[in-house]
Amino acid sequence: MGNNILLTGGLGYIGSHTAVELILAGYEPIILDNLANSKVEVLDQIEKITQKKIPFFQGDVRDEEALQSIFSAHAIQGVIHFAALKSVGDSVLQPLSYFDVNVGGLTQLLKSMQKFRVEKLIFSSSCTVYGQPTDGWAVSESTPLQEPTSPYGRTKRMNEEMIHDICQTSRLSAVFLRYFNPVGAHPSGLIGELPLGVPANLVPFLTQTVAGKRDALTIFGNDYSTPDGTCIRDYIHVVDLAKAHVGALGFETIPHHPEIFNVGTGKGSSVLEVISAFERATGMKVPYEIGPKRQGDVMAVFANAQKISEKLQWNPQYSLEDMMEHAWNWEKNQN
Ligand code: NAD
Ligand code: WQD
Secondary structure, eight states, X not given: OOOEEEEETTTSXXXXXXXXXXXXXXXXXXXXXXXXXXXXXXXXXXXXXXOOOOOEEEOOTTXXXXXXXXXXXXXXXXXXXXXXXXXXXXXXXXXXXXXXXXXXXXXXXXHHHHHTTOOEEEEEEEGGGGOSXXXXXXXXXXXXXXXXXXXXXXXXXXXXXXXXXXXXXXXXXXXXXXXXXXXXXXXXXXXXXXXXXXXXXXXXXXXXXXXXXXXXXXXXXXXXXXXTSSOEEOEXXXXXXXXXXXXXXXXXXXXXXXXXXEESOSXXXXXXHHHHHHHHXXXXXXXXXXXXXXXXXXXXXXEOOHHHHHHHOOOOOOOHHHHHHHHHHHHHXXX
């Protein structure tokens, strides 16, 4: 058995950290990325951290020939499919692009995997499939899913369903990793998140504010029915998240049965708790103001992470303060 793993979207935020962890675990990542939301320089940074050369193909996951050239040149043992568009807000404005890239991309990938008999797939899913849970704030893999509230969320749900159906009549072994809120950056400060334009997500907006690129962070609502009135999420360090992919690759699934794992810490933190963790970790003050609720926001959700702990022996190592310290280190390295 070779160790070649194809990472679609492997130069992105989560893919780049996963490439590093795969190398540390003895795998050989091969990256396909069209640079829609990343830069080719990320490849040099991954190579700097790992001291390894990584085969890189610049191309689109919807392009049959691009996939063909990779699958013909390398004996691929498994695929981790990160490549997607991921902005909830954009997806409302441009739903067709999201169906094209996220649904069309997976369709082409599955066709090529079938043709080249590649039978292992790890899929980047999202806690967005749970919506606002109705029975407590912690969700397990068997919590009923809610109707998607955005085209982005719908593509993740459709992607899971597509893979599920393909598994019924094939030998495909699939794992869905439902990520909660990935934040932070590699402790080296060499790779991290590269948000385009004004960040929609909390932590990059917060670090850009402290760096002076934004005037103040707006907290979207402080009158929710939560202990301090602000929304609750399960923030997970991107390096811990990356390690979950290594665990998932080694997991033996039951035939015709995609396995689902929540990837979160199991602990909910409010927006105000994130801000104070940042201030404790860095000694910097966060200028913030209270604004109106953001339309479509879930009030509170966090992972029940028991299954991944038991079946993959995966447990997060980094605290919320570590996440903030590393996010800040990364921000300081940006100009
Ligand atoms: P990202 O945008 O940083 O990475 C995605 C990568 O895919 C980028 O490098 C981009 O250039 C590439 N890409 C996009 N379209 C492509 C295409 N058609 N062909 C080839 N490459 C393409 O995003 P990320 O945060 O690393 O997310 C990775 C995956 O995890 C996505 O599927 C996303 O939906 C999912 N996810 C992300 C989060 C999050 O908060 N970051 C949470 C849950 C799930
Ligand atoms: C976190 C919290 C905001 C910005 C999104 C996607 C989800 C998943 C992860 C991909 C919320 C609050 C934010 C700001 C704020 N991605 N906030 N001021 O909304 O949990 O999830 O990313 O699959 O699908 O929806 O993440 O980082 O946007 O928000 O107060 O300027 O911070 O209200 O409570 P979210 P987020």
